[in-house]
Amino acid sequence: MMQRFLSVSTAFLLAAAPVLAQDGQLVLADNLALKANWAMSGDDAFIGAHAGCYEGLTRVSQDLKVEPALAMEWVLVDPLTWEFKIREGVTFQDGNPLDAKAVSEALNQALKSEVPIRGFSPKQIASVEATGPMTVTIKTIAPLVTLPGSVANPGTAILSPAAYLKDGINPVGTCTGPFEIVEVDPQQYVKVKRFENYWGGKAKLAGGTIRFIPDANTRGTMARSGEAQISRLVPPAAVATLSSGGDLAVLEVNAPRVLELLLNNARAPFDNQKVRQAVRLAIDTAGISNAIFEGKSPPAGDPFRSGQPWEAPNAPVIERDLEKARALLNEAGVDPAALKIEILAYTGKTELRDVAQIIQAMLTEVGFTVNVRVAEYSSIEPDMLSGNYDLALLSRGYMTDVPEPIGYLTADYSCKGSYNISQHCNPEFDTMLAAAASEEDPTSRYRAYGKLAQYVYDNAVTVFLVNETVFDVASSGVTGFTPHPLNYYVFDTDLDAQ
Template identity: 40%
Template structure:
């Protein structure tokens, strides 16, 4: 039975890095913590966008969408949610120096309140996916008072079931119940969200009871947790692929034969079986084969050392320096993945060095093109719950998250056409064609498709796993008494 006096501890795998700016990944922390809410929400079970802070919406012209704001919602500072406050919050994100990938001036030209309860979003080109974009956590709504200082202040200015009350920088966020939550009774008295980048530590804390929920459990910790008393391991299919990003913008990676040589050198089957202990499957390109936009018949590449050596010769490669792989420490298994890749590439005469880094410290150089390779993972539906966000940001010539520094005119044309296509089936066909270009050009080395794996204590009640880690603490989340 739920005890409404209980508090809960959540171990999360990343910390906010940009003073809570909503256009940054800090928005994910505020969302999973039960603070930040959006106009719409993607319901994975139904596979569609559903109402949240907006009750309905409609496209009133090719470039204009109107959203009706929910009645009776108050911010945690007591002020009312109005169309004006919604427009002001969205415009803050829209005008950010580095806009959110899901909601920026390249896709949205303006946001304005048309009356007390209606907000109009105007797009730069016809876009059928505006409701998807408004479900992005980066479009979360904060009260006007959140924007009065030099930086965004979410404390007491959200609409969600939990109110942030204090933080330890890069360590934790403490929240209390919002007693006036519009969505009904909040079952917990409060929560602490801890920022723990080390996956083994997250696993250990849920096992000992120091944490009640631990997100993103590494494969190496699964066996001990699955046999641990009072712990449940939750798994869900996830549009997340562990990827070796290659810098297509500089030698030797600017040669497609060289990139294909590295692909032929890898034994993905052995990688999945060893490092991931069978908790992941070899990737078959940029999409998982089960996804509706994947190419029919896509299969995982098989290791072929002789072909790899021939492709290296065709590329004119000579080993004049070791190539560096950055293995981000937030994913504990990447140290071992990097070692396997290093060994595979040594077998074809490509020397590799490995450097462990936190992603936040590596990202500036990676985005600037000052790197060789980086092991990371990208959830294809994290920006918006449709691949258009991932395919645009990550691989178009002007993509804001183009770690690969890839640029292909035909690819860009396909993505532009897909963004205008309202028929889901036709849009998915275009995504498949775009994926085929990425695979044909061996833009990156897609390694394994992973599952989302969380662990919870047995006294956690009404926890619904979200593979995208956007919704963790909700009004319904509860805990039984000790």
């Protein structure tokens, strides 16, 4: 029987009952933390969006539809040219008016980002220009029918010209959203207050604090004790305990996110497809689902959850078969006993350590000698991106850059992909990607995504473990909070607490 790995703190059992928010203020225990002086290319931009401060030209609804935000409408003028009509009557929190000039300056600042913004970088965008008082024209390098979704990404938020400093970005008083950032402690928190002149109507909540809590167990404990009225991404194994009382609501989201075991396709022995297939056959994904995720995150075949319009047409969940795995290794001429391989995992997601240990034990059964290294993500990412690794665990959102998986497929699997940790490169795959990116008919485009996912499955480029279900917790006094499937918004006009 598989050993059951659990790492949930017993503090849940000892914590006091929740207390409600005071004076219209709410505390959010967030999994993110400021890392790069508000750089738009990473988590810092998501903190600005969670705070209800950052807004883009568009926004993504709960059902993943692209809707107007700071742009009222948009049109594809020709295959490489988009025009966006900017909303009238919007002011930044510093009193400056929103117009096409301010929008174009903000987006051009994004294009200058030291780390490219996935989905909106110089690789995709040729130019951004104010072509009228309230009209912005964006030209793309190649046809990009998903651009309206890309400019909903928090990394493309429109800030006042005063936000852009020589040494970074200052979001205090420079956003357009329903809440204004008023205090920042980069190590601990961001405080916000309601922006009284918000173009979309006054928010119900007076304000609040986002606390940076990287440990998932601690976030769950804060929900239980009442230190936080909303705690994001609590451990799956804590759900039963948190649900046991009547003062907390556990909110379940079938996230567009997959837990992957990345294999270095450019380094022996994983440059051999049969070896990659053998690794896949050696892993019991159903066992991982049950042992680590309480069966709430189903085993994965391809990256996309079953029932989505872009799932691979034939990518069944692999059943463990050690005999066949050993046979494939023999066909590849690989003696696993002669190899020492390492699995990388990172501390930001509590369960990854346990998943790594389970995979270590499973691969040992087919003869590999496996070491596990667990560290802060920032310390292992350079090795992962440069290809200096064997295997790595990654929790990956496949609609983070744009509310379709084209951004994920491009960044992670194209020859020049900005997040191609797998070190995969096939010009034929890139040709298929380009065709999908230019396909205007959604049904045909989704079918093209499915073919790309099928390719990744057939070639065992990545081993997909589980399609993730995530859990947020809210106190009973919180209203108007629905976890966003892309993790874009928290402090919004409807959010309130008593």
